[in-house]
Amino acid sequence: MYAEKIRPFSGRLTGNRAGATAAEFALALPLFTAMIFGIVEYGIVFFVYADMQASAVSVARQVAVNDLGVDAAVAATKAKLPSWVVDASTVTVSQSNAGDPSSNIISINVQAPVTGATPLALFTLIAPWTMDVTGSVSQERLYVD
Secondary structure, three states: OHHHHHHHHHHHHHHOOOOHHHHHHHHHHHHHHHHHHHHHHHHHHHHHHHHHHHHHHHHHHHHHOOOOOHHHHHHHHHHHOOOOOOOOOEEEEEEOOOOOOOOOEEEEEEEEEHHHHOOOOOOOOOOOOEEEEEEEEEOOOOOOO
């Protein structure tokens, strides 16, 4: 007798599925949106990291083959970085033995905070870190006849 009274009530709750899809979509949408923004943001961070590395090695090579002076290396490295990273980045140039080209190693170090490496800066604010890249190239000796 008790089961007969409950059955019509439970049938009304389980039988009405109107709005269930909208409710599930409302729960899942923020998670998927956050995941897409995270993928885009960290993709930009990895792009900037690779660009920092390529610019450091490229300018170190230009200094090593005597195409570029050591004093102009900082400006040349910053010119190769993405425009939104230039102000936040720090570039240092060092030489191991400037007087002896046979043992001189030119090193260019580029540092930038990850929050300055992405225009979005949503998820990188949670755990910020500093990207640090060093490009080192041995100086070429001048050709002597």
